[in-house]
Amino acid sequence: MLALEQFRDSTRAWLEENCPPSMRTPMVPEEIVWGGRDALFANPESKLWLDRMADKGWTCPTWPAEYGGGGLSSEEAKILAEELGRINARVALTSFGISMLGPVLLEYGTHVQKMEHIPKIVRGEIRWCQGYSEPGSGSDLASLGTKAILEGDEYVVNGSKVWTSYADKADWIFCLVRTDFEVPKHSGISFLLFDMASKGVSTKPIQLISGSSPFCETFFDNVRVPAANLMGRLNEGWSIAKRLLQHERTMISGFGLTSGQGDRGGTTSTTASLEGAAMHYRGDKDRLSDPALRDQIAQFKIDSEAFALTSQRSSEESKQGGPTATSSMLKYYGCELNKRRYELLLKAMGSQGLGWDGDEFEEEELQVTREWLRSKANSIEGGTAEVQLNIVAKRVLGLPDMLSLINKK
Amino acid sequence: MLALEQFRDSTRAWLEENCPPSMRTPMVPEEIVWGGRDALFANPESKLWLDRMADKGWTCPTWPAEYGGGGLSSEEAKILAEELGRINARVALTSFGISMLGPVLLEYGTHVQKMEHIPKIVRGEIRWCQGYSEPGSGSDLASLGTKAILEGDEYVVNGSKVWTSYADKADWIFCLVRTDFEVPKHSGISFLLFDMASKGVSTKPIQLISGSSPFCETFFDNVRVPAANLMGRLNEGWSIAKRLLQHERTMISGFGLTSGQGDRGGTTSTTASLEGAAMHYRGDKDRLSDPALRDQIAQFKIDSEAFALTSQRSSEESKQGGPTATSSMLKYYGCELNKRRYELLLKAMGSQGLGWDGDEFEEEELQVTREWLRSKANSIEGGTAEVQLNIVAKRVLGLPDMLSLINKK
């Protein structure tokens, strides 16, 4: 324990000295640091902060120091997180390389691949995107058709991906491709890494019902990828893909959590809490005057609070090694909560929650409309609500699978 | 039209003369006339009324006069119903022979069978019960195992039935039996009529969660049935069974309808309407003081009224020969409404709606508890809610059937 206390002291001292003042203020969306070759730093202190954290490997505290990570034990990482929290330090680097690719790269990649990619992820030098979904594949991810055919020491990739977040801003892609066409669909998939600057790669942003979005369609037209960029074994990419999805699911179920307290980002605005908005837009003072809405908001807040407690319990149980409520349940419920939240917010705001543009609405009101529309995707992306319920039914409750039952006959 | 007006006049005059005074008062449960060999008449005028109606065949107004029915056209039957309604005349005879067996017997029976059974149904001389469900068969009715094996000119019946309403009071049974064991399950079923007084028939009443019930288990131990009692063709009983189920479904969906007006049988008691009960048990005068319950009751009444309009529309459309909302949808929704009604009634009544026995509750309150429990079966009997939704999905919406899709592959 002494060593840990020393670590805490030295960390605190280092942060005191190295975390720039503006990095101790709440994050604003424009200043989120995504890194990459063309990284933009709206605030110069963001770059300073990233570089200092990256020098220590603390953008990825528990990753091996050998590859540029922090090399911290989980106890040390916890202390680091606490100390960062103590001074409200901003996240130095937001990246799919850290949250999605890194963990599986460390597990499945070769030493050479790790040496090449991990340090750049840690330092935010390369920005990654995910090439999973394809037009028409939907929940049946394994039905993908993007082909990679080996010609000499290169794969030639043809096909297209969809829902590629920030594909137009990413430097590299981790991509599921079909490398065997004769076997059952899950068996012929491989996991390929390649440069988005390669000849034959193009992207097109997707407009959503809520307006512009980070999502793209991505097209591969005879893209040539070195064979050494295959990660894991040939035709065994599906198990890597599934592992990576678990990370994504855990990330997305956070949606519900932030809605847990009924807050939209902790602002003090009129739309920050449901009950506040409902009272504001009705001119109520002490008590919400629409009793049916009041009951619905109370029910929502009860569910949100119970959900937040469940997330906490699940994380504590998993630390204890005991049984955990699955990530699928959290993903399902969290997303449903967030959608409910926005429907209630619309009811709270009346016609002021239905603006699209123009001066007759506050900026904040217009944002609610867009967020409401955007929330509809929560139960589709990262595995639909239906898929999560299937997983709970089969994996948690042990109910039989109709398709395989029938096949058994 | 003149003939119809004459019919109305003569009917009115006949009713005026022949409907006894006590038969023009609201029915009380103890005086419902079920007929049968051991028919009981708590009120002697009930017998008089039955006999007079049966003499004219008006217990079954549209059935052929040849078999003792009224032989009326549908226009005449409508007038009869109107005139009966005008004086609030009681139903002279309640019988599964009329509501279930009769229609299919007229369609599928031989002349000899009709001559034997229909007049006794019309006159209420024989009381029928239905032998369909078996222990374990549930929604998969065709999985039945009661066997009928031909020996000489008799079938020997072995097996058991369950949920046989009033089996302990019935004289005859119409019964689904398996007569071929080698073919797919729907194909080997026959429709058999036999006397419940036959040797080897025994019954045992079923206690429900709501208390005693008309349902029985019925056992057949080497029951010998004349081969002539087969109705329809051998091994083709399933189509008769299905036709009969349609009649049953239409009857049961009426549950929702009676709940449509929020009334329990048109009484003027405190529990007759949801809002009345809710206000009474809270001591409210002008306005229900629990606003969340008020909203739920309003929602229920809106749904009930819309459902009643839908039943009306469906019946008008079917008369017009146009497309009709199916009986499955009405059965499903009506039963769900009735269950909702009782849950709301419990909320309205608080602890006074949870009595089981004793002087601390009004008779009427105790009855609510039992009816609430009984309502839980609405979505199970006569085809479960799940089966009705399956039927809507496949027959009305034309969605594919998973089992047959897979088999096609």
Next chain:
Amino acid sequence: MALVLSEDQQLLRDSARHFCQDNAPISVVRRLRDEKSELGYDEAIWRQMIELGWPGMAIAEKYGGFEFGYTGLGLVLEETGRTLASSPLISSVLLGASLLSEAGNEEQKSKLLPQIVAGDLRLAVGVDEGPHHAPSRVACSAVKEGTEYILTGTKSFILDGQTADKLLVSARTSGEPYSEGGISLFMLDANAQGLQIQRTTMVDSRNAANLVMDQVRVSEDSLLGVEGAGFTALDTTLDIARIGVASEMLGSVQEIFQRIVEYLKQREQFGVQIGAFQALQHRAAQMYSEIELCRSAVLGALRCLDDPSATAKDRAIMASLAKAKLSEVSETVSNEGIQMHGGIGMTDEFDIGFFLKRARVAQQFLGDASFHRDRYATLHNF
């Protein structure tokens, strides 16, 4: 009161359906939105609707109308809901002409109603003064001075408020906000002095406006009906409009559902059509049931409007029933429209999002489900 359509009514509905599909498909809404149309509807299509006689559907013959009843107008609105065809039918006819009919004197009616039928006059009606529907919450004041009234206050969420020739508004000549007595109805020229009309851009891309009246002077001829006794006519008008909007919502809900069912049959996942998955089947069957109830509720409400023996309270009950039910089901079905289409449903390129956007505005307009359940309960004395 029969709940089946007559042959004439069926013919009307079929012709309205073909017209909307052929001439006013959803691509028109998309174009209007992308062009940031000021009108919020297509003038040429509206002219065609006028030629088809739609504005005069429920107006008496002596005012140039066709007396085809509100059932006829409702059927037309239902079909516009299927393709989200916007037009002044709701603002100018359902609200404007109805309010004139209910509250106006003979002179006002015989002068103006024929113009509406002919498409020469567009009205808009201003009722609410805040983000939630509350027709008795009138703070706008009208003070009499000689032969004029001076109007001051604001109105919000006025459908087609910016493009109307005349505006009908409620204002208080006496009483406190929320009291039904003391509300009077006035007709203003769109270009009256002191009147500011500000267009809002809402999520459904239709035209709605906020209005500021700063000492607007109107002559006493502009009063509709009796001073201080305007609420009854207003509320009856609102009931007519609520039922009409419910008709439009019914069309949208049916269209979304039809698209869902088609998609369930066509889309394959895991080697089978997704419509074979029982969880989706049951959700679809439940929506089907609810939509059947919606159809009956709307038809029952329209019949009630056309039933001369129905009382104002009967109409009020049916209006709140229909608007509450449709608002509730519209929310469920429009959300399922996205969810069951999956990712593609979220893209702007696909049409289903337009239905979602219109659904919420229609839900709120003239009272949401919660408002109408409360009103329904009050009308039933509980």
Next chain:
Amino acid sequence: MALVLSEDQQLLRDSARHFCQDNAPISVVRRLRDEKSELGYDEAIWRQMIELGWPGMAIAEKYGGFEFGYTGLGLVLEETGRTLASSPLISSVLLGASLLSEAGNEEQKSKLLPQIVAGDLRLAVGVDEGPHHAPSRVACSAVKEGTEYILTGTKSFILDGQTADKLLVSARTSGEPYSEGGISLFMLDANAQGLQIQRTTMVDSRNAANLVMDQVRVSEDSLLGVEGAGFTALDTTLDIARIGVASEMLGSVQEIFQRIVEYLKQREQFGVQIGAFQALQHRAAQMYSEIELCRSAVLGALRCLDDPSATAKDRAIMASLAKAKLSEVSETVSNEGIQMHGGIGMTDEFDIGFFLKRARVAQQFLGDASFHRDRYATLHNF
């Protein structure tokens, strides 16, 4: 505040589970019902519970208890909920002992609490006076006369009211019904003159009573706490009891769900296990999710009771949260318990109906979901 159980707590839960399964299975409830037991619980089983120390679980050591906290008591109650084991734990311990602890003076506590721990004294608490929970709606009056109080009025729905040795009741010494001030707490002997106790037979077969006080005289020593200031202690006690009842409901809900899942795996229809049907799978998965939330809500609420830094308001919020959530989910799950078992679930021979019957009584007891959502909103200032 950790949301995982300590090793001691897990051991306690496991031993309580085994005890209930082995000694107090559902067949006991059936027997008590069929025998029309006056007690409503089994005396021998209750004696065993006393030996296990359950009544003293949350009582301070100096009063003979074991200071294992409310979390411990909650775990025990949860297990009794799995087999519907009835006992005076709720009436005498959760309500009675807590009210003594909260409101009693040192003398009352040191005399009576040890008797409760030892099983020598059984208390019951009378709060409500009508069919709906409303602890501030006190019309019962207590008038001081010399060194005595004279109590007049009625109380209803008193759990184990007929078999208790002493009754604790709220009565008004001043103020109007619904005002929290002026409520005082009294302890009456069960055989006090003027006291009529009438057992009710409710659907869950437990013992509950109505009480009529006709000029019941008690000495001023029988007052708990300060005259007119009893509501705070009463409300805190009710919060403890609400959380305890929610724990019991949690046990029942989990048991029903477990039986459902087992049945789905075992029962075959149309040639496959019915658990393979996706519509049932999704309903089961949704129930699973809700039950996970229930588990967290109850555990969070129990922790809050045991947390010395928690305020009365914190407890009130957690109590209303837990009772509202459990009441809601209990209704859904108990209904699904019948529906998913089909016809057999409707028979009295099968056990699932007992859970349904107990569920509704527990839902109503000390406030239903609607009551607690209203309270939760008020506690959050909206």
